[in-house]
Amino acid sequence: MGALRQLSGLFLLTASAFTVAIALQDHPMLRLGVEETASFTKVHGIEAAVALNDYVIQPGWKFTRTESVVLGQKIASEFSSTPKPVAPVRFARAIPHPIPRPEMRVAKVAPPAPQKPAPQVAMLPAPAPVTAPSVEAPSSPELRPSVPETASQQSQPAPAPQVAMALPPKPAMELAPQATTPAAPAPSATPDTASPLPNLPAPSPAELVRVEQRLKDSLTSEMLANFDLFLYVSKADSGPWSQRMFVFQKQASGDLVLFNNWPVSTGREKIEFNAAGAKLPSFTPAGYYELDAKRFYPHYRSMQWNEPMPYAMFFNWVKDGNQTGLAIHAASGGDIAMLGNRASAGCVRLPPEAARQLFTLIKTQYRGLAPRFAMDRRTGTMSNEGILLHDPSGKLQLAEGYKVLVFIENYGGENVVAALF
Secondary structure (H helix, E strand, O other): OHHHHHHHHHHHHHHHHHHHHHHHHHOHHHHHHHHHHHHHHHHHHHHHHHHHHHHHHHHHHHHHHHHHHHHHHHHHHHHHOOOOOOHHHHHHHHOOOOOOOHHHHHHHHOOOHHHOOHHHHHOOOOOOOOOHHHHHHHHOOOHHHHHHHOOOOOOOOOHHHHHHHHOOOHHHHHHHHHHHHHHOOHHHOOHHHOOOOOOOOOOOHHHHHHHHHHHHHHOOHHHHHHOOEEEEEEOOOOOOOOOEEEEEEEOOOOOEEEEEEEEOEOEOOOEEEOOOOOEEEOOOOOEEEEEEEEEEEOOOEOOOOOOEOOOEEEEOOEEOOEEOOOEEEEOOHHHHHHOOOOOEOOOEEEOHHHHHHHHHHHHHHOEEEEEOEOEEOOOOEEOOOOOEOEOOOOOEOEEEEEOEEEEEEOOOOOOHHHHOO
């Protein structure tokens, strides 16, 4: 059986050799490549073998032989030297025999525990009702020697009650709560009630009609058809409409009905430094804006200006590739008294109750598909000029969000009567 396997292997080897020879005979280019490869392997194989022998095998063999001799000498020297026994170490076992235990037993013979005046602790409550002697207790000379003699004398229980009588002066500490009670009402004032709302005159019915008409004239047909709530903000510094927000709801008929109007504070319109020393603008840019449905926060704080922003409703506006921090939110603290004036860092501030009411109204009633504004890819800035996004076929692009449009302009409503003269 083994011979048959050998013959089979020899046959396969021979057949393979003939196959290779036939392939080389029929393909001259292949044969030429094989010959060049064989020649290259022969020449460089010999050079590699010589280099391996000269630089690896021979130095390694010399190093191994030298180190083997040195190692053998070290081993021989170790076995030839006899270590000296260190017998004195064993004497350490004799040390534990003299243990001075009898001295500890003497301490157990004198039991100080029974001498502790345990009954004297029960006497402490007895002098509590005594008031007149309590003042004289600190001046008694018996208190000072009583401290070291209590361990050896049982005939002096008096000092213990006298120490208890010295504690009743604690009623004088009742004055501390009385001192803290007047300070409690100070933090009770919240930032929202720290300053009252300014008493500003409301626009007349005629002015409200003019505001509605101006808003309609500023809207395109697509805006009017696809948004349901419109916030008109005047960032003007003067005029009957200045620093005011007008909220209009669209009816089923398409008409706009005034929901409410409130005084606001827009940006101070200048370059300023924040508390950290950073140079920042405080402008409120005019234009058309949507609200970012992902950035509605009942409680928020500005990171740049370190100021509270209750009921923050951020704009969905990208400028230079970055999402901006412009928002509508409630005023707080001393900023409430500034409503009706340019006083913010760029956001639109509202009275606290108005901000809460608008926040709740938008989140509960105006969720849905809303148009998206076009984006300038060269500058990475979203249009705030009213240019809506359409697909190549001209269809308006809608996305899930809030059907709310914010329109801000620097127009305070001209005084018609004054303009006639």
